[in-house]
Amino acid sequence: MSVISERPELSRPLPAMTFQQMLEKVRFEGAYPTRERAEEAVRLVIGGLGRQLTGEERVDLAARMPVEAALILTAQIPATEPLTGWGFVKDLATRAGASPATTRWDTGAVLAAVADLAGPGLLTRMLAQLPSGYALLFGRAELIQAA
Secondary structure, three states: OOOOOOOOOOOOOOOOOHHHHHHHHHHHOOOOOOOOHHHHHHHHHHHHHHHOOHHHHHHHHHHHHHHHHHHHHHHOOOOOOOHHHHHHHHHHHHOOOOOHHHHHHHHHHEEEHHHHHHHHHHHHHHHHOOOOHHHHOOOOOOOOOOO
């Protein structure tokens, strides 16, 4: 008599888009001349986001991303000191050897695709976790409570 494992297989829901579709969306949003240029931006920005995002939001976002993007996100060790939105852009610019203006453009193009994958509920949770300045990077208004 053989024993059949009753362990249910771990299943990952299919992401809303493939990695190639994500690259095309970023290429369109960023007006990049090639898919390779869009992929450079995706790797830079999602890697940076992986250093900033933690907890359930990180896990939930990875589950909604194409596998290739999820691996970029989760390969990063979260930073011990979170960066503001502008600090995030400056850090990415330094890592890429690019200007802050170019990096800000790249960040907006990539995070627009990430926002679509996340959906409004998860995006709101992510923004609640991240320091100030990220809402604009994701294409949302930065809402500040009056003191």
